[in-house]
Amino acid sequence: MSSILRAPARASAPELILRPWRDDDRDALLTAYQDPVLLRWTRFHVTSPADADRWLAQRRQGWADGSAFSFAVLEPDTEAGERLVANVVLKQVTPGRPDAEVGYWTAAPARGRGVAGRALDAMSRWAFARFGDTGLARLELLHQVDNAASCRVAEKTGFRFQEVLPARPPFPRDGHRHVRRADQG
Structure with missing residues (x-):
């Protein structure tokens, strides 16, 4: 199965292309992490070229060892060809284990x-x-209780609210757990 995914265009939005991160995404990654909102909600901050190189190396390693599958999300751009708009990741995938975690940033x-x-x-x-077929x-999807935008994304994407999780390091606040089941489509 291909590791290039597509989210179809809608009347108000172009097609999205999801693909594994590449080394040439470094500058776009650094630009994305200049956003204080992104920095507020993410645990790992990319603030230098060395940070970006480490971050990208970790994404490659996740694909190589099958522990995490992180996708750069791109949309067409008339000037640049494609523009980085988000990151989505599937993590904690283990054959025989029925659940895994997803995460994202925009x-x-x-x-x-x-x-x-x-x-x-x-x-x-x-x-x-x-x-x-391996049991997933x-x-x-987990997020802090005060991240209302992530709660809306979860609900709109079929991740139903399950419970409030107590704060525990490195997370300073309680969190929400949302779940999407395979039989939901």
């Missing part, structure tokens, strides 16, 4: 346009198709 210029939900949906469908039956 670059500042792409927020409020449905990018996160469309990319998360495409990756979720891919995850169930690729790993369903549910995906979990």
Whole structure:
């Protein structure tokens, strides 16, 4: 199964292309991480070229060892060809284990346009198709309780609220667990 995914175009939004991260994404990654909102909600900050190189190396390693599948999310750009708009990741995938976790972030210029939900949906469908026969039956999305935008993305993408999780390091606040099951589509 291909590691290039597509979220179809809608009347108000172009097609999204999801592909594994590459070394030439470094500058776009650094630009995305200049956003204070992104820095607020992510645990690992990319603030230098060395940070970006480490971050990209970790993404390659995840694909190589099968522990995490991180996708750069791109949309067409008339000047640049493609523009980075988000990141989605499937992590903690283990054959025989029924659940895995998903995560994402959205670059500042792409927020409020449905990018996160469309990319998360495409990756979720891919995850169930690729790993369903090894036992994957549910995906979990976790976020802090005060991240209302992530709560909306989860609900719109078929991740139903399950419970409040107590704060524990490195997370300073309680969190929400949302779940999407394979039989939901």
